Amino acid sequence: MEYLVVLLLFVVFVQTRVMELRRSVVALMAQSVIVACACLLAGLNHGLIHALIPFALTLGVKVIFIPTAMLKLIKRITDEREIFSDINVNYSTLAAAAFLVFGYVLGNRFMLDPMAQDIFAATVMMIMTGLALMVMRKRAILQICGLITLENGIYLLGLIITEGLPLVVELGVFLDVLIAVVVLVILTNRMSLSFMTTDTTVMRKLKG
Template identity: 45%
Template structure:
């Protein structure tokens, strides 16, 4: 479990530094795999069948379909990369580090002596870093990556505090994430077609 936590931290941390979209998607893939692995580990611990099912779904959707779709887009967006991000990678990393510290602090504050302390911290860190990436990256793909990271964080949180949600709800959540990814991918294509770039900071026409 601790290995997974380290992988998760690392992936989140890496995300703050990458500027090449393809690399970001690869990191996301790794991260999702780690989450799936966490599911399996938890399944072993609790010997609940539906944890394996959840792991499978995670692999299929978050480590399978979504990265595939993103790879496909990224393949089309040859010249796109994260240029002049709103917050430079160094600062972003710094903030991410702060977020990790904050995560640990929050857990010690709210749930002192919890068994899954590290996993929880990783979850919160993922959540915060995902949010951070959405806020400080211009590229549409990076934002999608941030969103999925955030989602992973919440999922992990669910895993570590309540051993996952009931199965029906879990299904629904996965379905939603799938559809969300589809919608976002479609919109990214459309961005590319209409704006000739997937830089979201040019979406400034609607204001006031």
């Protein structure tokens, strides 16, 4: 599990540095694969079925279905300037490092064992970094990546706190995320067709 935590931290840091839309989606896929493996390891303690179902759902929804829909949306963007974002990425990377330190400080206050503290710090970092990406990024697709990163962090946090979420709760979480992302992808596609951009700042023009 410690290797998965290290890989997860590395991928999240990469997400804060990548500004090209396709690479951001690929990084999100890698993150979701790691989360799926963590679900499998955590669920094996509660039975094979309880481990395989969340693993399969994570792969199907967050690794295949959602990224495929996002990549198809990116292919429809004809303006190359829309594919790349030109904001300074150093702030988001610095914020992610600060969130990781905060996670370790918070985990130390809860007097967790070293392994649990590492996982707890990683989940706190993912939650806060996902929220920061949603706020700091202007492209709607990058904001969707931040939303899924936030949800992955919350999901992993629930796994370590409850030592395996009930199957009904896991199914509900995946359904909520799937519906939310599908709606966001549809809205992003409509925004691209209407405004010829996925920059969410153009929505300010709709203010009365």
